[in-house]
Amino acid sequence: MRLLKGAIFLGLGLLITSLAHADMTARELVQKMDDNRLLTTDSSFNLMQLTTCKYGTKDGKLKCVEKPRIKVLESAQINTGVNNKDSKSIAIIVEPASERGIGMLTYTYDATDKDNETWLYLSALGKVKRIASGSDEEGTEPTSMFGSEITTEDQETGKLDDYTYKVLQRGTYKGRPVAVIESVPTPKRLKHTRYGKIRTWVDTERYISLKIQMFDKHGNAIKQVSVAKIEKINGIWLARSMTFKNLVSQRLTNMKIKAITFGLDIDDDFLTQRALTDQVFRQRHLQALRAQAQ
Numbered sequence: 001m002r003l004l005k006g007a008i009f010l011g012l013g014l015l016i017t018s019l020a021h022a023d024m025t026a027r028e029l030v031q032k033m034d035d036n037r038l039l040t041t042d043s044s045f046n047l048m049q050l051t052t053c054k055y056g057t058k059d060g061k062l063k064c065v066e067k068p069r070i071k072v073l074e075s076a077q078i079n080t081g082v083n084n085k086d087s088k089s090i091a092i093i094v095e096p097a098s099e100r101g102i103g104m105l106t107y108t109y110d111a112t113d114k115d116n117e118t119w120l121y122l123s124a125l126g127k128v129k130r131i132a133s134g135s136d137e138e139g140t141e142p143t144s145m146f147g148s149e150i151t152t153e154d155q156e157t158g159k160l161d162d163y164t165y166k167v168l169q170r171g172t173y174k175g176r177p178v179a180v181i182e183s184v185p186t187p188k189r190l191k192h193t194r195y196g197k198i199r200t201w202v203d204t205e206r207y208i209s210l211k212i213q214m215f216d217k218h219g220n221a222i223k224q225v226s227v228a229k230i231e232k233i234n235g236i237w238l239a240r241s242m243t244f245k246n247l248v249s250q251r252l253t254n255m256k257i258k259a260i261t262f263g264l265d266i267d268d269d270f271l272t273q274r275a276l277t278d279q280v281f282r283q284r285h286l287q288a289l290r291a292q293a294q
Contacts, residue, residue, distance in 0.1 A: 026165035026181045032207040037157060039236045041077040041087045045289045046260035048073045052148045052253040071146055076289060078266050085110035085158060088271040103276045110158035118152050121276035128273050148253035149246045162189040177204045206237040222248050234262045261293040
């Protein structure tokens with residue numbers, strides 16, 4: 001009888017949880033996703049691999065049709081600002097050796113009236129260049145992340161008030177409960193983005209995207225993101241693999257997180273332009289982070 005009561009209570013608990021998810025608005029779900037995303041950038045350090053190639057299909061499976069370009073990066077990030085909703089991150093190429101030391105520094109801001117900032121350091125030129133995010137100035141194109149199909153705009157976070165949201169449908173996707181949310185930029189935001197709308201398949205229990213479709217301003221699908229290898233690490237849900245398909249160029253980039261550690265002591269001074277140009281300074285901080293991550 002106790003087992004039966006326990007099963008009933010458990011069933012009621014799951015039912016109540018499911019109903020709570022069903023009652024959430026599109027904006028509330030997007031906020032939950034953003035809250036979870038902030039957890040992944042809270043004093044974290046990771047080893048990442050970017051694999052880029054022209055793609056095709058064989059036997060119904062996505063395949064590279066040319067030798068892929070593979071880059072390995074180390075990345076560190078912290079949350080800052082009001083309620084820790086802003087973030088600072090740096091990514092440095094480790095491999096191939098010919099590109100080692102090329103880095104990108106990014107400051108993202110939650111406030112809609114504050115433009116994100118990105119700087120790129122090219123070791124061959126020996127100088128730092130501030131690059132447009134694709135949303136700072138009308139008519140600018142977003143910059144590719146280290147020659148991949150991932151752009152600075154694709155990496156933007158926060159600024160939820162720049163869009164309006166609605167749930168197109170609810171159901172399941174790959175065995176998970178989802179809500180398909182359409183995000184449409186406000187008239188002001190529309191002037192500074194290449195996307196006319198974005199559709200996101202949101203896991204309504206783990207608050208993480210399972211699939212994303214981006215459309216241009218004429219309603220044509222131009223990019224798709226597929227998510228895989230979702231894991232819970234230190235109580236945080238994250239995707240260890242994301243594949244960005246450029247439907248126009250027929251090229252893709254897979255971003256794989258090979259290792260990640262949370263809760264590290266990351267010096268704010270490291271997330272500055274000095275880390276891009278000063279090799280000794282950069283290596284000292286990276287070695288300290290590697291030691292913490294072991």
